[in-house]
Amino acid sequence: MENRKERKITARNLDDREFFYGHKGCPGCGGSLAVRLALKVLGEKSFAVLPAGCMSAIGFVFPQMAFSCNAMISTFAGTASMLAGVAAGARALGLEGIHAVGFAGDGGTADIGLQALSGAIDRHDRIIYICYDNEAYMNTGVQKSSLTPTGARTTTSPVGNRLRGAVTPKKQMFEIVAAHGIDYAATASVGHPLDYLRKVEHASRVEGTSYIHVFAPCPVGWGHDSAETIEVAKAAVDCGLLYLAEYTGGGFILNHDPGEFSSIRDYLLGQGRFRHLGEEEIEAIVAQRDSRWQRIRREWRT
Amino acid sequence: MAGMNMFLSGNEAVAAAVRLARPQVIAAYPITPQTTVIERLAEMVEDGSLASEYLHVESEHSALSACIGASAVGARTFTASSSQGLLYMAECMHYASGGRFPIVMMNANRSVALPWNIYGDQRDSLSLLDSGWIQAYAEDAQEAFDMLIQAFAVAEHPLVLTPAMVNLDGFALTHTYELVNVPDPSDVDAFLPRFTTANRMDPEHPVSLGFTAGPQHNQAFKQLQHLAMLASGQVIREAEERFGQRFGRSYPGLVETYRCEDAERVIVTLGSVAGTVRPVVDRLRSTGERVGLLRIRYMRPFPDGELRAALAGATSVGVLEKDISFGYEGTVFTNVNSAFARSGASPRNLLNFIGGLGGKDITPTDIENLFARLAAPEGLETVTFI
Ligand SMILES: Cc1ncc(C[n+]2csc(CCOP(=O)(O)OP(=O)(O)O)c2C)c(N)n1
Ligand code: SF4
Numbered sequence: 001m002e003n004r005k006e007r008k009i010t011a012r013n014l015d016d017r018e019f020f021y022g023h024k025g026c027p028g029c030g031g032s033l034a035v036r037l038a039l040k041v042l043g044e045k046s047f048a049v050l051p052a053g054c055m056s057a058i059g060f061v062f063p064q065m066a067f068s069c070n071a072m073i074s075t076f077a078g079t080a081s082m083l084a085g086v087a088a089g090a091r092a093l094g095l096e097g098i099h100a101v102g103f104a105g106d107g108g109t110a111d112i113g114l115q116a117l118s119g120a121i122d123r124h125d126r127i128i129y130i131c132y133d134n135e136a137y138m139n140t141g142v143q144k145s146s147l148t149p150t151g152a153r154t155t156t157s158p159v160g161n162r163l164r165g166a167v168t169p170k171k172q173m174f175e176i177v178a179a180h181g182i183d184y185a186a187t188a189s190v191g192h193p194l195d196y197l198r199k200v201e202h203a204s205r206v207e208g209t210s211y212i213h214v215f216a217p218c219p220v221g222w223g224h225d226s227a228e229t230i231e232v233a234k235a236a237v238d239c240g241l242l243y244l245a246e247y248t249g250g251g252f253i254l255n256h257d258p259g260e261f262s263s264i265r266d267y268l269l270g271q272g273r274f275r276h277l278g279e280e281e282i283e284a285i286v287a288q289r290d291s292r293w294q295r296i297r298r299e300w301r302t
Numbered sequence: 303m304a305g306m307n308m309f310l311s312g313n314e315a316v317a318a319a320v321r322l323a324r325p326q327v328i329a330a331y332p333i334t335p336q337t338t339v340i341e342r343l344a345e346m347v348e349d350g351s352l353a354s355e356y357l358h359v360e361s362e363h364s365a366l367s368a369c370i371g372a373s374a375v376g377a378r379t380f381t382a383s384s385s386q387g388l389l390y391m392a393e394c395m396h397y398a399s400g401g402r403f404p405i406v407m408m409n410a411n412r413s414v415a416l417p418w419n420i421y422g423d424q425r426d427s428l429s430l431l432d433s434g435w436i437q438a439y440a441e442d443a444q445e446a447f448d449m450l451i452q453a454f455a456v457a458e459h460p461l462v463l464t465p466a467m468v469n470l471d472g473f474a475l476t477h478t479y480e481l482v483n484v485p486d487p488s489d490v491d492a493f494l495p496r497f498t499t500a501n502r503m504d505p506e507h508p509v510s511l512g513f514t515a516g517p518q519h520n521q522a523f524k525q526l527q528h529l530a531m532l533a534s535g536q537v538i539r540e541a542e543e544r545f546g547q548r549f550g551r552s553y554p555g556l557v558e559t560y561r562c563e564d565a566e567r568v569i570v571t572l573g574s575v576a577g578t579v580r581p582v583v584d585r586l587r588s589t590g591e592r593v594g595l596l597r598i599r600y601m602r603p604f605p606d607g608e609l610r611a612a613l614a615g616a617t618s619v620g621v622l623e624k625d626i627s628f629g630y631e632g633t634v635f636t637n638v639n640s641a642f643a644r645s646g647a648s649p650r651n652l653l654n655f656i657g658g659l660g661g662k663d664i665t666p667t668d669i670e671n672l673f674a675r676l677a678a679p680e681g682l683e684t685v686t687f688i
Contacts, residue, residue, distance in 0.1 A: 060513035061514045062515040072401075074371075078363065080364075081359060085357070088329075089379075091355060092355045098505055
């Protein structure tokens with residue numbers, strides 16, 4: 001067994017090697033950053049599984065392979081079940097120190113892949129499931145998923161006289177997996193890389209199922225400058241639309257309380273997908289945030 | 303004959319064979335009439351007589367997806383399904399064959415809804431004939447047992463690397479008890495050594511599997527898949543030969559012929575209904591009628607050469623199948639017809655009999671009637687429901 005003691009990951013000791021490199025991702029792609037950083041923590045003994053979605057589309061086009069660890073594409077619905085098979089096969093063959101890690105988009109996780117994910121959590125399979133949340137089906141051209149936030153314009157939740165973008169609220173995936181009694185779950189943002197890396201490192205030591213939900217802006221789908229990805233990912237935390245938290249040992253932990261929130265209005269109107277929103281709609285989003293945070297501050301440990 | 307003779311249902315025979323094949327990972331989901339296979343396997347894992355990782359998946363899609371994942375790290379894998387479950391796997395079936403993962407599956411042939419029906423026909427597996435899996439059809443429990451062990455050897459053969467499905471007619475075969483010879487584990491180990499493959503993710507030599515291949519490269523992969531399926535015919539014959547030498551039970555390759563040598567009229571069929579046809583052939587033969595039976599044992603690879611050779615002298619051939627491609631004809635018939643068309647020499651009369659859908663009984667009298675129709679085929683429709 002390799003050394004399983006938790007390491008504190010810093011910019012200094014982060015692995016110089018690249019395991020996801022030379023891919024066809026767009027400039028400023030948050031998802032590809034999430035994959036790249038996680039693999040630097042998990043290392044060469046990773047078995048990465050990626051369903052249909054942007055990360056597989058940019059990473060595996062024969063003969064140009066962008067992964068230098070073991071990796072394969074799963075069916076769109078099958079990330080967690082294929083990971084379970086990889087983990088079971090590795091266990092049966094006596095392979096030690098490996099990490100079965102999945103990287104699935106929000107659609108691949110919260111919609112079509114939710115059933116398989118639920119099954120894996122139920123079995124406590126020793127897998128690490130990372131959902132890079134770019135809040136829509138990007139690979140097929142920005143369609144609405146159940147993690148698309150209210151009000152966001154996508155190609156299937158257009159903005160016109162009758163519709164004002166997505167009308168449904170974003171599914172609370174973190175709390176959904178926690179409600180399974182999962183061994184470890186966390187939220188993260190590519191705008192807070194050290195926090196994210198720490199969570200990946202923690203997940204790598206969990207004897208059971210880990211789920212990390214990492215917020216990963218997509219300049220193409222969101223309509224912001226490709227140089228602003230990190231700023232947008234930070235702003236989402238600062239304005240309280242995204243919280244950084246963990247679920248472990250049966251309890252929720254809030255990792256970071258911004259105290260005073262920054263402006264939701266600025267966050268939203270900085271992105272093309274929200275630019276149509278009027279004051280009333282923004283107020284409704286603010287109210288939702290406030291009631292969520294009331295509950296979080298009341299119920300979750302810090 | 304070494305080993306033990308046991309009174310087993312078709313499903314129990316499959317489970318007994320799987321135990322001897324020692325898959326390292328099993329993932330399956332229950333569906334009638336497959337369920338007793340996976341129940342027996344769960345018991346074997348529990349009592350320690352089978353050292354497999356047994357994954358309780360939440361669906362058939364996940365069952366096959368998990369098998370693909372396990373196969374991708376080099377594990378021997380098994381799953382089982384039927385009907386709606388098999389169709390739910392369809393996406394993963396193409397995935398497994400395209401990725402060249404030699405997973406073995408048992409399918410309990412069952413009708414497909416609507417209307418709901420749990421009884422046997424072959425519309426489930428035949429509708430997935432193009433999914434790139436080897437498809438075997440057993441007639442009895444012993445053959446199912448033997449086919450299953452051979453299936454691992456064939457699927458995992460380096461020239462083949464193609465998943466294999468062994469089909470048993472629902473209830474007629476899955477739930478019927480017969481005496482089955484179960485060989486000694488050491489003999490099966492010698493016949494079927496541990497699975498090794500280069501087509502796997504290896505911590506020492508990382509690879510990407512299951513990638514994207516664009517218009518420039520895709521067809522080459524598909525052509526390789528096709529060639530491997532073609533090559534599997536010879537590998538099946540060799541596996542049967544080796545099997546016969548070791549276990550004393552020999553099998554005739556992709557088809558079995560019964561009294562076809564000088565037959566004028568032959569019924570071509572597959573699965574357990576062959577057991578109904580055989581005594582009718584004997585009875586008619588005893589009255590001097592020149593009739594025969596050809597049982598297709600493998601639908602993929604398709605035995606076109608064997609079929610033509612065996613039926614070269616027949617004037618009337620009737621294909622009896624539990625399947626229909628709506629608005630045209632049965633899939634087995636389409637394949638048989640094409641085998642003749644390829645040689646340019648079809649029998650004078652070639653008819654398609656559709657029967658047994660949703661478990662409808664096919665009786666010896668029905669079979670006698672079919673032979674009678676083959677004797678006077680003039681004016682008959684090509685496709686008739688019996
Ligand atoms: C069964 C199935 N249905 C639909 C698709 C088409 N499809 C491929 S990728 C994709 C979108 C993926 O969206 P998401 O999971 O959010 O990941 P992203 O592309 O945003 O990275 C869709 C709909 C598919 N490949 N398989
Ligand atoms: S469309 Fe978005 S998620 Fe997809 S590769 Fe480009 S930036 Fe990344």
